[in-house]
Amino acid sequence: MLADTAKILSTYGDGFMLRTDSDNKIQEFCKYSNIPVINGLSPSSHPTQILSDVFTVEELKKKPISKLNVSWIGDCNNVLNSLIAASVKFSFHLSVGCPKNYKPKKFVLDWVKKNKRYINIFHDPKKAVKNADVIFSDKVISLNDRVDINHKIKEFKKFKIDEKLLNSAKKNVIFLHCLPRGNEVTDKVFLGKKSHVWQQAANRVHVQKSILLYCFDKLR
Numbered sequence: 001m002l003a004d005t006a007k008i009l010s011t012y013g014d015g016f017m018l019r020t021d022s023d024n025k026i027q028e029f030c031k032y033s034n035i036p037v038i039n040g041l042s043p044s045s046h047p048t049q050i051l052s053d054v055f056t057v058e059e060l061k062k063k064p065i066s067k068l069n070v071s072w073i074g075d076c077n078n079v080l081n082s083l084i085a086a087s088v089k090f091s092f093h094l095s096v097g098c099p100k101n102y103k104p105k106k107f108v109l110d111w112v113k114k115n116k117r118y119i120n121i122f123h124d125p126k127k128a129v130k131n132a133d134v135i136f137s138d139k140v141i142s143l144n145d146r147v148d149i150n151h152k153i154k155e156f157k158k159f160k161i162d163e164k165l166l167n168s169a170k171k172n173v174i175f176l177h178c179l180p181r182g183n184e185v186t187d188k189v190f191l192g193k194k195s196h197v198w199q200q201a202a203n204r205v206h207v208q209k210s211i212l213l214y215c216f217d218k219l220r
Contacts, residue, residue, distance in 0.1 A: 006032035036215035050082040052207040071132040073097040076104045095120040097128025132169040139182040161185040
């Protein structure tokens, strides 16, 4: 049982990071663990990724993310859910570009409304990136996607991030991607001067260390 596993692992170390296919498993693990539990990834959220991404944005832009326009182009998945949560927490403007049948889940939008914030959802990628300082994306076909892959790729065809789409954003826009990539972005963009995906990936190490310090009440 997961409860037994949580109790045993609590004796093995001072903290535990859990990546899981079930949000309920995280809740149950926390219930029976007596050490800090970090959500490394779940079906509905990926908070450690987004904390690292916020750090990267502010490092590159040299200003608080609250003063920036952020855009997301692609599937409305767990990474976006956490980016939406961050937009509420840090009060930055967020626009989402996605097909009509792939917008954020109702429980996410209801939560945003409950917190008296809003996000803009566009079904035209050019409108979604207008005035964007930052453009985020993620793989359209996720590891555990149980969908008609060819149909989904077709639905997202016009949302592929290329140089033409970047030209609809601000001149100094930066591109970020949590990796691994698929066919949602061209090589010219992904490997281009406006892309900072390698710095973004490297920063995960530093932010994860900060999360651990926070859990152990050692953060300065």
